[in-house]
Amino acid sequence: MATVTINEFDNTVIDPAIRPPLMSGNNTLSSITEQVASLAERPKPPRAWTIAFVFSSSLTVMLFALIVYLIATGIGVWGNNAPVAWGWPIVNFVFWVGIGHAGTLISAILFLFRQDWRTSINRFAEAMTIFAVTCAGIFPAIHIGRVWFVYWLAPLPNSLAMWPNFRSPLLWDVFAVTAYATVSAMFWYLGMLPDLATLRDRATSKIRKIVYGVASLGWTGSSKQWRLFEKAYLLLAALATPLVLSVHTIVSFDFAVSQVPGWHTTIFPPYFVAGAVFSGFAMVITLMVPARQFFGLKNLVTLRHLENMCKIVLATGMMVGYAYATEFFIAWYGGNQYEQFAFVNRALGPYAWAYWTMVSCNVLAPQLFWFKSVRTSPWCMVVICVLVNVGMWFERFVITVTSLSRDFLPSSWGYFAPTLIDVLMFVGSFGLFFTLFLLFCRFLPMVAMAEVKSVLPAAGVHRMESE
Amino acid sequence: MQRERRQTTQIKNADTMSIATAKQPTALADPEIKLDGLLAEFVSASDVVAAAKAIRQAGYRKLEVYSPHPIHGIDEVLKAKRPPLPYAAIVGAVVGLTSGIWMAWWMNAIDYPLIISGKPMFSFLPSLPVAFELAILLAAFAVFGGTIAMGGLPRPANRLFRIPAFARATNDRFFIAVEASDDVFDAEQTEALLRREGSVRVDTIPIVDVRESRLPRPFVLTAIVLSVLALIPPVLIAKARSTTSTVPRISFISDMDHQPKFKAQTTNPLFADGRSMRPQVAGTIALGDLREDSALYRGIRSDFEEATGSANGSISQQILAAIQSGGEPPAAEVSDAQPKTPNWVTEFPISVDETLIRRGKERYEIFCASCHGIGGDGDGLVTLRALELEQGTWVKPTSLHAEPIQNQPVGQLYNTIANGVRKMPGYASQIPVKDRWAIVSYLRALQKTRTATAEDVPSDVLPNMRELN
Numbered sequence: 004m005a006t007v008t009i010n011e012f013d014n015t016v017i018d019p020a021i022r023p024p025l026m027s028g029n030n031t032l033s034s035i036t037e038q039v040a041s042l043a044e045r046p047k048p049p050r051a052w053t054i055a056f057v058f059s060s061s062l063t064v065m066l067f068a069l070i071v072y073l074i075a076t077g078i079g080v081w082g083n084n085a086p087v088a089w090g091w092p093i094v095n096f097v098f099w100v101g102i103g104h105a106g107t108l109i110s111a112i113l114f115l116f117r118q119d120w121r122t123s124i125n126r127f128a129e130a131m132t133i134f135a136v137t138c139a140g141i142f143p144a145i146h147i148g149r150v151w152f153v154y155w156l157a158p159l160p161n162s163l164a165m166w167p168n169f170r171s172p173l174l175w176d177v178f179a180v181t182a183y184a185t186v187s188a189m190f191w192y193l194g195m196l197p198d199l200a201t202l203r204d205r206a207t208s209k210i211r212k213i214v215y216g217v218a219s220l221g222w223t224g225s226s227k228q229w230r231l232f233e234k235a236y237l238l239l240a241a242l243a244t245p246l247v248l249s250v251h252t253i254v255s256f257d258f259a260v261s262q263v264p265g266w267h268t269t270i271f272p273p274y275f276v277a278g279a280v281f282s283g284f285a286m287v288i289t290l291m292v293p294a295r296q297f298f299g300l301k302n303l304v305t306l307r308h309l310e311n312m313c314k315i316v317l318a319t320g321m322m323v324g325y326a327y328a329t330e331f332f333i334a335w336y337g338g339n340q341y342e343q344f345a346f347v348n349r350a351l352g353p354y355a356w357a358y359w360t361m362v363s364c365n366v367l368a369p370q371l372f373w374f375k376s377v378r379t380s381p382w383c384m385v386v387i388c389v390l391v392n393v394g395m396w397f398e399r400f401v402i403t404v405t406s407l408s409r410d411f412l413p414s415s416w417g418y419f420a421p422t423l424i425d426v427l428m429f430v431g432s433f434g435l436f437f438t439l440f441l442l443f444c445r446f447l448p449m450v451a452m453a454e455v456k457s458v459l460p461a462a463g464v465h466r467m468e469s470e
Numbered sequence: 471m472q473r474e475r476r477q478t479t480q481i482k483n484a485d486t487m488s489i490a491t492a493k494q495p496t497a498l499a500d501p502e503i504k505l506d507g508l509l510a511e512f513v514s515a516s517d518v519v520a521a522a523k524a525i526r527q528a529g530y531r532k533l534e535v536y537s538p539h540p541i542h543g544i545d546e547v548l549k550a551k552r553p554p555l556p557y558a559a560i561v562g563a564v565v566g567l568t569s570g571i572w573m574a575w576w577m578n579a580i581d582y583p584l585i586i587s588g589k590p591m592f593s594f595l596p597s598l599p600v601a602f603e604l605a606i607l608l609a610a611f612a613v614f615g616g617t618i619a620m621g622g623l624p625r626p627a628n629r630l631f632r633i634p635a636f637a638r639a640t641n642d643r644f645f646i647a648v649e650a651s652d653d654v655f656d657a658e659q660t661e662a663l664l665r666r667e668g669s670v671r672v673d674t675i676p677i678v679d680v681r682e683s684r685l686p687r688p689f690v691l692t693a694i695v696l697s698v699l700a701l702i703p704p705v706l707i708a709k710a711r712s713t714t715s716t717v718p719r720i721s722f723i724s725d726m727d728h729q730p731k732f733k734a735q736t737t738n739p740l741f742a743d744g745r746s747m748r749p750q751v752a753g754t755i756a757l758g759d760l761r762e763d764s765a766l767y768r769g770i771r772s773d774f775e776e777a778t779g780s781a782n783g784s785i786s787q788q789i790l791a792a793i794q795s796g797g798e799p800p801a802a803e804v805s806d807a808q809p810k811t812p813n814w815v816t817e818f819p820i821s822v823d824e825t826l827i828r829r830g831k832e833r834y835e836i837f838c839a840s841c842h843g844i845g846g847d848g849d850g851l852v853t854l855r856a857l858e859l860e861q862g863t864w865v866k867p868t869s870l871h872a873e874p875i876q877n878q879p880v881g882q883l884y885n886t887i888a889n890g891v892r893k894m895p896g897y898a899s900q901i902p903v904k905d906r907w908a909i910v911s912y913l914r915a916l917q918k919t920r921t922a923t924a925e926d927v928p929s930d931v932l933p934n935m936r937e938l939n
Binding site: 031032033036149151158164165166167168169170172174175178179181182185186189190193197200201203204205216217220221222223224225226227228229230231232233234235238239242243245246249253256452453454456457 | 536550552555574584630642
């Protein structure tokens with residue numbers, strides 16, 4: 004385990020005279036390697052990990068069993084029915100895709116803005132992205148009913164001589180989500196190559212040598228490879244930035260391009276992107292606080308990292324709150340009675356309970372982050388961030404279900420009720436997410452060692468000279 | 471700064487100690503090993519940059535620096551070219567963008583025109599989301615693939631990995647490898663230069679005998695067996711596709727091919743008679759069964775079919791031929807082989823009253839008068855105009871007051887309205903059955919206006935008619 008001592012330096016206090024260090028403690032190249040790599044090298048995982056893994060993997064097994072049941076029986080096992088044909092599966096899809104966004108944002112956008120503090124948390128957040136997108140991808144894939152025709156989503160030549168409709172946002176969504184998952188995975192893997200090589204070079208058993216040897220592709224850390232690596236990383240960050248903004252924009256088109264009152268609004272793209280970043284950062288904090296506690300990473304992931312993320316949660320939370328207000332304003336100002344009804348119905352109709360849960364979790368709860376004492380106490384922020392994620396799930400529920408349940412025709416109004424399968428599948432998706440996450444914590448470098456090393460003061464000396 | 475310097479000093483001290491205790495390696499211990507180059511170890515990034523600069527100044531060109539993190543400034547020292555990855559990204563993005571737009575255009579407007587709410591088959595803006603995502607995806611593929619390929623990856627085996635000290639290149643040490651093929655390389659002098667420039671350890675890079683790195687025999691055998699086994703499925707598929715079989719095809723997912731329902735001509739245990747096809751319920755008429763009433767629907771008496779028999783082909787063919795003959799007076803050369811004149815209905819199959827005749831008048835003036843004329847003399851407006859144009863394609867309608875038409879039974883008139891005659895098209899699709907009979911009834915009234923005598927008029931009406939004149 005780590006040999007460094009965590010000093011008491013508080014880097015959340017910003018004194019303009021001294022630049023606060025990004026990490027606390029006396030970190031050296033070898034201490035960082037030791038601290039991070041040893042987490043992936045322990046012969047036996049800690050008891051807490053084992054318990055969490057058994058729990059989450061059994062939920063994953065339940066999810067896959069339910070998927071088999073669903074495919075064998077048909078999607079009637081869900082609560083989806085006219086008029087609410089998009090129920091929990093789509094709510095869950097948008098929820099998980101949104102969570103993924105913080106990972107790319109931290110790794111790509113903060114990289115482009117030269118926010119060096121990101122190096123301690125980017126690997127973690129990128130892993131979260133990949134796992135969240137995996138969970139997200141399951142729902143629309145099984146929602147299509149006859150999953151064995153899932154390839155019809157792609158423009159493949161087929162015996163029907165038909166092609167998908169390129170004017171449909173649902174097709175755009177297929178392209179956006181697959182492109183996002185692929186690019187995120189490449190970005191994550193490329194960034195991890197040097198660290199996999201570190202694990203390979205430290206491996207003592209033959210199996211680990213072979214597995215990490217194959218995974219690291221024979222990385223040596225030559226200046227040629229670093230040159231390519233840095234250029235590629237920059238380019239991928241530059242590509243991932245517009246991509247991450249486009250993905251949730253296109254997800255919002257699924258709703259905004261239709262004509263259902265409550266969906267047909269131009270504010271959806273920015274509103275969805277802000278919401279995605281909001282929920283994603285909340286999820287990063289929710290996972291990061293226990294992880295740094297249990298894995299002894301407090302010197303690398305400092306309070307300042309967490310505080311910065313809390314500030315982003317506060318900022319995006321207010322954007323989301325602003326969007327809620329704008330929706331109401333436009334509904335009134337636009338003078339469309341169906342639109343007005345949709346919003347009044349949201350706040351005062353049969354789903355008012357969901358609407359006000361959403362508002363209190365998303366708009367009111369993050370306001371506590373105005374207080375520095377809240378922003379710097381890890382467990383307080385976990386509570387708030389869990390509330391934020393509850394609120395963000397309800398946001399998608401409110402948008403999807405309230406709009407569909409009461410549209411133009413009062414004769415076809417209805418009230419959506421989920422089935423037990425709906426609930427268990429959503430719970431199961433959390434199981435899958437945490438299972439993947441725990442495996443990541445167990446076998447892969449949780450912190451981007453090479454990147455952290457390059458922002459160490461020892462590396463920085465030379466960096467400043469050369470610039 | 472002070473803190474940093476202290477840190478560096480600590481590292482150096484620690485390293486000096488470890489080197490002192492370790493067995494000092496000499497690069498040229500065994501002259502039998504063929505030398506491929508030298509690998510020098512350094513403890514800090516600044517040391518390795520300084521050393522690389524000095525070695526380049528000494529005239530070496532084939533050197534490479536290895537480090538656990540990117541060292542900024544090393545590219546300038548090594549005079550390395552910038553990798554051409556941005557160009558790869560641009561190519562990927564352009565290919566993605568154009569192929570996205572092309573797919574939307576070719577697939578939805580050309581190959582399978584897809585009509586969506588009357589929108590244009592192709593419009594630029596809706597093709598952009600897909601084109602944008604593809605541009606990003608292909609650019610990312612180009613960057614990722616370019617990095618892997620230009621970085622010489624994947625390369626799981628590498629001579630450097632055989633040097634134990636090199637394991638720290640991914641941890642906390644920095645290395646310079648100088649190749650023996652460099653023009654100014656000299657084993658002893660180069661080693662001395664490296665040590666002078668601050669290297670704490672110099673190793674030789676051996677030339678590895680290829681035979682050493684052969685795959686173990688079990689791996690080769692397994693690979694051969696697996697590749698042979700992998701050929702079986704494609705061979706089976708090829709055989710199945712090129713031969714015929716009497717066995718029903720395997721359907722992995724049956725979709726709705728097999729439905730739990732009773733089909734025609736099968737038994738059904740649910741009914742007493744065991745038939746799955748149900749007979750007609752007493753007192754009901756099935757849809758379309760009213761057409762069995764030949765007199766009403768065809769204007770032909772139902773005993774006609776029995777009368778004609780089946781000598782001249784099927785009944786429907788005979789009727790068709792009879793209809794086509796148009797009820798014209800048979801020509802002299804007509805033989806017995808000619809189809810017989812149908813047994814036309816002579817009495818109206820529906821009851822005729824004033825309402826019906828008035829309805830017929832209205833319909834006649836809508837559908838018939840444009841050609842036949844209001845009075846039925848074949849002088850409708852269309853006819854007059856056509857004759858005026860003298861294009862030679864117009865056949866003047868027969869006057870409805872002509873002798874043959876006067877003598878036609880009502881069934882034949884009905885048939886002419888429904889199916890047409892000569893150049894006149896059938897009006898079955900425009901005029902319902904009852905309206906056709908209404909028109910026939912009006913036609914009879916119209917004809918009567920030319921042939922009727924005073925005796926035909928009721929005596930109580932006659933004096934008034936005179937007055938009207």
